[in-house]
Amino acid sequence: MKERVRIALAQISCKRANKEENLKKMEEIVKKFKDQSVDLVIFPELSLTGYVVRDQIYELAEIIPGPSTYAVEKIAEKTQTHIIFGMPEVSEKTKATIYNTAVLVGPKGYIGKYRKMYLPTHSVFEEKRYFRPGYQSAVFYTELGRLGLIICYDIFFPEVSRITRLKGAQLIVCISASPAVRKTFFEILTAARAIENTTFLAYVNLVGIEDGLQFWGGSRLIAPSGRVLAKAKYDEEDFVICDVDYRDIKPIETFVPTLKDLRPELFDELKKCAEHL
Amino acid sequence: MRLNPSILNLDWVEVEQKIKNFIRDYVSKAGAKGIVLGMSGGIDSSTTAALAALAIGGDKVLGLILPEKETYNKKEIAHAENVAKKFGLKTELIEITATLESFYNSLPIFDPLDNVCKGNIKARTRMIYIYYYANKLNMLVGGSADKSETMMGYFTKWGDVAADIFPIMDLYKTQVQRLAKHLGIPSEIIEKPPSPTLWPGQSAEKELGIKYELLDLILYGLEHFMQTDDIANQLEIREDLVKKIKQRWLSTEHKRRVLLAPKLEYRTVGADFRLSRHYFYY
Numbered sequence: 001m002k003e004r005v006r007i008a009l010a011q012i013s014c015k016r017a018n019k020e021e022n023l024k025k026m027e028e029i030v031k032k033f034k035d036q037s038v039d040l041v042i043f044p045e046l047s048l049t050g051y052v053v054r055d056q057i058y059e060l061a062e063i064i065p066g067p068s069t070y071a072v073e074k075i076a077e078k079t080q081t082h083i084i085f086g087m088p089e090v091s092e093k094t095k096a097t098i099y100n101t102a103v104l105v106g107p108k109g110y111i112g113k114y115r116k117m118y119l120p121t122h123s124v125f126e127e128k129r130y131f132r133p134g135y136q137s138a139v140f141y142t143e144l145g146r147l148g149l150i151i152c153y154d155i156f157f158p159e160v161s162r163i164t165r166l167k168g169a170q171l172i173v174c175i176s177a178s179p180a181v182r183k184t185f186f187e188i189l190t191a192a193r194a195i196e197n198t199t200f201l202a203y204v205n206l207v208g209i210e211d212g213l214q215f216w217g218g219s220r221l222i223a224p225s226g227r228v229l230a231k232a233k234y235d236e237e238d239f240v241i242c243d244v245d246y247r248d249i250k251p252i253e254t255f256v257p258t259l260k261d262l263r264p265e266l267f268d269e270l271k272k273c274a275e276h277l
Numbered sequence: 278m279r280l281n282p283s284i285l286n287l288d289w290v291e292v293e294q295k296i297k298n299f300i301r302d303y304v305s306k307a308g309a310k311g312i313v314l315g316m317s318g319g320i321d322s323s324t325t326a327a328l329a330a331l332a333i334g335g336d337k338v339l340g341l342i343l344p345e346k347e348t349y350n351k352k353e354i355a356h357a358e359n360v361a362k363k364f365g366l367k368t369e370l371i372e373i374t375a376t377l378e379s380f381y382n383s384l385p386i387f388d389p390l391d392n393v394c395k396g397n398i399k400a401r402t403r404m405i406y407i408y409y410y411a412n413k414l415n416m417l418v419g420g421s422a423d424k425s426e427t428m429m430g431y432f433t434k435w436g437d438v439a440a441d442i443f444p445i446m447d448l449y450k451t452q453v454q455r456l457a458k459h460l461g462i463p464s465e466i467i468e469k470p471p472s473p474t475l476w477p478g479q480s481a482e483k484e485l486g487i488k489y490e491l492l493d494l495i496l497y498g499l500e501h502f503m504q505t506d507d508i509a510n511q512l513e514i515r516e517d518l519v520k521k522i523k524q525r526w527l528s529t530e531h532k533r534r535v536l537l538a539p540k541l542e543y544r545t546v547g548a549d550f551r552l553s554r555h556y557f558y559y
Contacts, residue, residue, distance in 0.1 A: 016553060017553070052553060053553065054551035054552055054553055055550060055551050055552055056552070056553070126551065129551070180295065208302075209298060209299060209302040209303075210553075211553055211554055212299065214295055214298060214299065235294075235298070
């Protein structure tokens with residue numbers, strides 16, 4: 001397993017409902033990074049289709065692994081790069097059960113997926129109308145270290161990142177499609193999740209305008225200390241390469257020993273309180 | 278939440294940028310050649326015209342000045358032309374009195390004393406002129422409605438709020454005033470009393486029965502789910518007034534939604550379809 005991993009935050013805008021174009025774009029970007037020894041390229045939430053596709057989601061969703069993940073696997077194999085991206089996933093068993101999913105593929109093929117647990121359905125968001133929530137956190141033990149996946153609104157719920165961390169994640173990857181009015185929340189919460197879990201956190205947000213929603217970008221890599229190690233531009237496409245050095249976790253874990261100090265008995269109380277809100 | 282005028286402050290540089298991005302993006306995705314909009318010389322259409330010109334270039338923006346006999350006002354026309362000159366957009370002036378009179382004359386139940394019904398003919402006639410240009414020149418219609426009048430339903434259904442995009446619709450009137458100042462709209466346009474000018478001497482604040490400074494704070498409170506008594510206490514006004522504003526806002530929702538149909542079939546236009554505004558032919 002590598003101690004030092006080079007990642008690329010691929011902050012793109014998407015062609016809505018056009019998987020072919022978006023896959024082409026992903027391929028071009030991953031190929032471009034190949035010369036810069038990038039190990040992992042991260043694309044935003046629903047980057048295969050765009051975020052605001054509404055009823056077209058039923059035509060666009062695919063099983064995983066399926067045609068689009070095969071296409072991304074090929075890119076990963078050709079470039080010997082790991083890739084994380086987002087797509088609507090349809091259940092193999094039913095035809096209209098769709099998940100908002102993050103997919104991880106590597107040079108040797110498909111590695112795994114994470115289905116978004118918290119689906120915003122308020123304000124401009126309609127996710128529960130279309131998606132079924134996921135029920136499992138996801139951490140993958142890879143040659144690039146232990147990678148945890150979360151998606152956008154999950155970051156408002158510390159338990160998702162916490163479980164991911166407790167299952168071993170050294171780098172939590174949060175892919176996102178966050179519109180501009182939510183910028184402040186994410187800037188704070190991304191740092192908070194990294195600090196409280198003493199873990200690296202890579203946040204990759206969409207840009208562009210979809211049906212009046214402007215996504216703000218601002219993708220970033222945050223160190224376990226909360227320091228922003230790299231940051232992409234606001235509001236426009238940008239690609240940032242940065243290095244994750246897992247050896248930096250230990251010193252901060254001793255300095256801010258949140259995991260050592262965990263109090264599991266409080267979780268029972270938390271559960272009870274949440275059930276009787 | 279404390280209701281005071283500073284709560285309506287936004288970062289105007291950022292707001293300008295977001296609106297320009299929105300206009301540029303929409304025009305390009307629609308494959309349109311530009312934007313056509315009606316220009317009255319008032320603050321809303323002046324601000325919208327300026328933003329459109331800053332976003333896509335004045336040569337792609339056409340302002341139609343559409344005066345008519347009863348409300349003819351040289352000063353208003355000059356205001357519209359000044360804005361057009363300052364922001365480099367084209368204008369065309371068309372006198373619409375003859376068209377209006379043919380409408381009046383051909384309506385068997387026409388009532389010359391009913392200002393509202395007659396005024397609405399003016400707003401809808403202007404819409405027809407503007408859409409003709411949009412159609413013919415492959416342009417989009419820019420709407421100039423602000424959030425205060427939209428929430429109040431203070432507009433003509435299928436008239437002035439018939440457009441393809443509404444760049445300033447999420448800004449209250451007093452916010453539009455601040456944005457206009459930031460953009461460099463001449464102060465005489467910002468400071469004059471707002472009016473839809475559907476009949477001589479019409480004043481928006483007189484008709485709404487409230488000053489925009491107060492209305493905007495009440496609407497802001499309602500937007501943020503505040504209770505009417507809390508709003509009234511904070512603004513030191515009678516709760517009746519807040520309730521009246523709330524009722525007017527809620528009772529005019531029919532003017533802001535389109536295509537209401539009884540639910541009869543599988544997926545119903547308006548009620549069920551959730552589609553993107555652009556169709557993607559790939």
